Every structure is written in C-alpha cells, then in structure tokens.
Amino acid sequence: MARAFDVRKLIKKLGFEKGDIYFVKQMGKALLCTYAIFGLAWWCNETNVFGWWNIQIRPKEEREMAHLYERIRYPYPGDKEAFDEFVKSGGAIGTTIGPKGFIDSDNDTETLQKQLQSQKFEQEAQKLWFRMRNEVIQELQEKGFDIE
Known part of the structure; x- marks a missing residue:
C-alpha cells in the first residue's frame, strides 16, 4: 500500500527485462538531476539572483540600449492616483502614456525628414567626390606621375 504503483509492472510494460531495473533506476536519477540542473539554470537566468551572472552574453549595443527594454511595472488602470503618479514620474518614456513620448506637431516630422x-544627399555627394578623385589619381599614376 506504500507504493502507488508497482515499478516492476511498469518496467515490464515498457519492454524491459527483470535485470534491467537497475539500469532504469540509474537513468531515472540521471534524467531527474539533468532536468533539475537545467531548471535551476533557466530560473537563475530569468531572475538573475546574483546580479552579476548571466548565461547569455549580451553584445555591446544591447547593453547600451538596455534601459529601453527594462521591465516596467505599470499601475493598475483602476487606481487613478497610482496611475497619475506613474505618468508624473515619467512613466514609460517613449510610449504613448509617457509625457516625453508624445510628438509635438507634424512640423517636427517634416523637418526631421528634410x-x-x-544627410543622404551629403553622403551621396561625398561618395561621388571620392570616386572621381580616385579615378583622377589612378589616371595620373598610369601616366607616370608620383602621387601620394
């Protein structure tokens, strides 16, 4: 009655012999330990309990932009005071509810586009200038002039 099920019957149904009980027992322990280690590593990576240790290596660009992807705890929408305090404190900067996230007017987008x-025109002009200069230098070098 102490056991909920008979292990030998289960092993027999799975197709193992009587002498394979030790093997199945060791494999079960190995799988249990493996899943426990992977679960612990996953949990540590998600919660980052140590503060200085991450399993995944983050590139430099991601570390510089990490403040944009922080998890933000939003107040409950029904709580008017907490929500007003959240918006006053800056809220989610860059979102529609943050005071710094609003676009002032359509003129700003037009000037930005101009x-x-x-800038694109300047880059293209600079590319064309360098290409023409390199062609001239190459032609002069072919004629025998020494240009540094």
Whole structure:
C-alpha cells in the first residue's frame, strides 16, 4: 500500500527485462538531476539572483540600449492616483502614456525628414567626390606621375 504503483509492472510494460531495473533506476536519477540542473539554470537566468551572472552574453549595443527594454511595472488602470503618479514620474518614456513620448506637431516630422534627406544627399555627394578623385589619381599614376 506504500507504493502507488508497482515499478516492476511498469518496467515490464515498457519492454524491459527483470535485470534491467537497475539500469532504469540509474537513468531515472540521471534524467531527474539533468532536468533539475537545467531548471535551476533557466530560473537563475530569468531572475538573475546574483546580479552579476548571466548565461547569455549580451553584445555591446544591447547593453547600451538596455534601459529601453527594462521591465516596467505599470499601475493598475483602476487606481487613478497610482496611475497619475506613474505618468508624473515619467512613466514609460517613449510610449504613448509617457509625457516625453508624445510628438509635438507634424512640423517636427517634416523637418526631421528634410534633415534625413539632406544627410543622404551629403553622403551621396561625398561618395561621388571620392570616386572621381580616385579615378583622377589612378589616371595620373598610369601616366607616370608620383602621387601620394
């Protein structure tokens, strides 16, 4: 009555012989330990209890942008005071509820687009200038002039 089920019957149904009980027992222990270790590693990676140890290595760009991806604890929407305090404290900067996340007007987007176009134009002009300069230098070197 102490055992909920008979191990020997289960092993027999799985297709093992009577002498294979020791093997099945060792494999069960190994699987249990393996899953326990992987579970512990997964839990430590998620909660980061040590503060200085992560299983995954983060690239430099991700570390620099980590503040954008922090988990934010939002207040319950029904709690008016907590929600107002959350918005006053800066809220989720860059989202629609944060005061710093709103776009002021359509003029800002137009000027931004013009700036991007002018930067792109400058880059293309610089590429063309370098290409022409390199062609001239190459032609002069072919004619025998020494250019450094």
